[in-house]
Amino acid sequence: MEARWAYLEFDPMKRTLYFIVPMVLVLSSCLKDDLNPATLTSNPLDPDYTGPALIELVSDTTRIVYSGGQPVDTVVEQTVHVRTELLAPGTAWTLYITKMNTGQVFDYGSGLPPPSDHSYHHTTAGTSYCFDYQLKVQFSLTKAWRYCTVADP
Numbered sequence: 001m002e003a004r005w006a007y008l009e010f011d012p013m014k015r016t017l018y019f020i021v022p023m024v025l026v027l028s029s030c031l032k033d034d035l036n037p038a039t040l041t042s043n044p045l046d047p048d049y050t051g052p053a054l055i056e057l058v059s060d061t062t063r064i065v066y067s068g069g070q071p072v073d074t075v076v077e078q079t080v081h082v083r084t085e086l087l088a089p090g091t092a093w094t095l096y097i098t099k100m101n102t103g104q105v106f107d108y109g110s111g112l113p114p115p116s117d118h119s120y121h122h123t124t125a126g127t128s129y130c131f132d133y134q135l136k137v138q139f140s141l142t143k144a145w146r147y148c149t150v151a152d153p
Helices: 002-008 012-030
Strands: 055-067 070-082 094-099 104-109 128-137 145-150
Touching (some): 055 128, 070 145
Antiparallel strands (some): 094 128
C-alpha cells in the first residue's frame, strides 16, 4: 500500500515546471508595447492611410453629345486607375464610386473596368462635379479619394 502512495507524489521538478510555465506566460504578456492606433497609417486598406494614392485620376473630360447635328447633352466623365500593386496579391475588391453632387453610388467588381455610365449628364458649364472613389475589401471601406472636374463650356 505504501508503494502506491509514493507513486502518486509529485516530483519536485514537475512542481517547479507547473509554477514556472504559467509565470512565464503571464509575464511575457505584460511586456508587450502599447499599440497606438494613430501610428497605423501605412496600410492602404486602412481609412487613415497616408501613403500614395490607392486610386488615381487618369483623365477627366467634358464631352458634348450631338444628335442630328444639335447638342443634346453635356457630360462630365472621369477615368481612374486602382493601384493594385499596393494591395496584397490576390486581394479581392469592389470599386465604389459616389457622385458627390447627387449621392448616387455605383460599385464594380475588380475584374471589370468602371464603365462611363457613372458620368454626370446635363451638366452646367463652370460647375464642379465631384466623384469619391473607395475600395471595399471584404466588409471594410478604404479611405475615399475625391476628384472634381469643372464642366467646360
